[in-house]
Amino acid sequence: MLRINRRGVLQVLGAGACASLTPKAFANNAQVVATRLWPSDLYTRMTLEVSAGVPFKYFTLDNPSRLVVDVSGISINEVLKSMPSKVLARDPFIQSIRVGQFNDTTVRIVMDLKRSVSPQVFSLLPAAEYKHRLVVDLFPTASAGVVQEEEEDALMALLKDYSTGQVKADGSTTAKAQTNIPKPQDTRPKATPENKTQIKRQIVIVIDPGHGGEDPGAIGPSGLREKDVVLAVSRELKKKLDSMGYKTHMTRNQDVFIPLGVRVATARKLQADLFISVHADAFTSPQPRGTGVYALSTGAATSTLAKHLADTQNASDLVGGVKKVGDRNVDQTLLDMTQTATIRDSLILGKYVLNALGRVNKLHKGHVDQAGFAVLKAPDIPSILVECAFISNPEEERLLSTSGFRVRVADAIAGGVKNYFDSGVALAQR
Ligand SMILES: [Zn+2]
Numbered sequence: 001m002l003r004i005n006r007r008g009v010l011q012v013l014g015a016g017a018c019a020s021l022t023p024k025a026f027a028n029n030a031q032v033v034a035t036r037l038w039p040s041d042l043y044t045r046m047t048l049e050v051s052a053g054v055p056f057k058y059f060t061l062d063n064p065s066r067l068v069v070d071v072s073g074i075s076i077n078e079v080l081k082s083m084p085s086k087v088l089a090r091d092p093f094i095q096s097i098r099v100g101q102f103n104d105t106t107v108r109i110v111m112d113l114k115r116s117v118s119p120q121v122f123s124l125l126p127a128a129e130y131k132h133r134l135v136v137d138l139f140p141t142a143s144a145g146v147v148q149e150e151e152e153d154a155l156m157a158l159l160k161d162y163s164t165g166q167v168k169a170d171g172s173t174t175a176k177a178q179t180n181i182p183k184p185q186d187t188r189p190k191a192t193p194e195n196k197t198q199i200k201r202q203i204v205i206v207i208d209p210g211h212g213g214e215d216p217g218a219i220g221p222s223g224l225r226e227k228d229v230v231l232a233v234s235r236e237l238k239k240k241l242d243s244m245g246y247k248t249h250m251t252r253n254q255d256v257f258i259p260l261g262v263r264v265a266t267a268r269k270l271q272a273d274l275f276i277s278v279h280a281d282a283f284t285s286p287q288p289r290g291t292g293v294y295a296l297s298t299g300a301a302t303s304t305l306a307k308h309l310a311d312t313q314n315a316s317d318l319v320g321g322v323k324k325v326g327d328r329n330v331d332q333t334l335l336d337m338t339q340t341a342t343i344r345d346s347l348i349l350g351k352y353v354l355n356a357l358g359r360v361n362k363l364h365k366g367h368v369d370q371a372g373f374a375v376l377k378a379p380d381i382p383s384i385l386v387e388c389a390f391i392s393n394p395e396e397e398r399l400l401s402t403s404g405f406r407v408r409v410a411d412a413i414a415g416g417v418k419n420y421f422d423s424g425v426a427l428a429q430r
Pocket residue numbers: 210211217218226279280313
């Protein structure tokens with residue numbers, strides 16, 4: 001006999017929608033215009049893109065494990081029929097998907113699962129190119145018995161804390177949060193006690209490839225996706241920094257969406273010494289070009305391009321999609337002297353990195369611009385955002401697609417980091 005576990009509740013789309021609305025309040029002729037599946041080791045996301053907001057409910061079934069999602073106000077169409085064929089054999093969570101018309105007004109989606117999951121189902125309002133979305137995130141349950149890498153486990157815990165509103169936008173976590181990322185071990189030989197050399201901790205650098213999964217970032221005129229380029233550059237950067245003796249950690253190392261707050265929180269949990277976010281610029285016209293480096297501004301942006309960039313990068317959570325839970329707002333007035341000192345260090349780091357990058361590509365500007373980038377908001381970690389080149393410029397899109405350019409950019413960033421530490425600025429702050 002089936003054991004039915006009804007964890008789901010009726011949910012309604014739209015921030016302004018009221019929970020007392022009946023399904024009748026919604027249009028009954030909404031169309032599913034796209035379905036996407038984003039499998040990853042951390043979590044698998046299923047996205048239904050719909051022409052209008054639609055009510056839904058969901059529940060899990062055991063033996064065998066299944067997740068059932070009932071979506072009202074839609075009818076089965078070719079887009080929905082094609083969904084089962086999108087399941088990949090390598091998906092860690094989904095075995096198969098079945099879709100059927102449950103009754104006149106409801107489509108039932110049944111996911112046959114490879115392991116028990118802890119689902120997060122939520123709706124998103126239209127953002128960027130996307131219409132209304134219904135998002136199903138499948139996280140592994142704690143009892144899934146799957147042994148994961150320690151770091152991956154910690155990222156998973158942060159993602160879960162985030163989804164329940166326990167990670168704030170500045171990356172700090174509330175007391176309830178259980179996350180504990182293991183501190184990187186210092187693997188260098190210990191000094192002998194007699195010479196009393198103070199042992200310094202290995203420098204920890206967090207590398208943050210922008211975007212991922214549902215959020216492609218900017219897309220070049222010939223179709224190159226920012227999320228793929230920046231992951232490739234970040235992997236080169238990690239390789240280089242590792243070879244130079246730094247301890248590195250990537251906020252993502254696959255095509256998965258990680259919320260901005262979780263990226264910052266990862267750096268804070270690791271007590272990172274530096275945070276480097278890797279992006280590729282885009283503008284509304286194809287002409288702008290050149291490499292750029294950005295730091296946080298607590299006031300007005302230093303240029304209109306910097307403001308435009310910060311606005312588009314900060315939209316990542318809207319595009320990639322995060323469930324809104326509780327109040328994660330941070331009072332900007334609370335940014336204190338720590339932040340001011342951190343921004344000063346970020347600008348010095350940025351200048352070293354920009355100088356090095358100037359030997360690889362034309363610079364968009366000769367100085368480090370500043371704006372309110374959400375991903376640079378760790379109050380105590382010098383943080384910069386590197387825009388490798390303009391993906392919206394056809395010539396630079398071509399450059400970004402070559403591994404030679406990616407390696408040169410990564411090597412230049414690493415060189416700038418080394419010069420920053422060699423200058424003693426960072427040491428003086430300890
Ligand atoms: Zn970006």
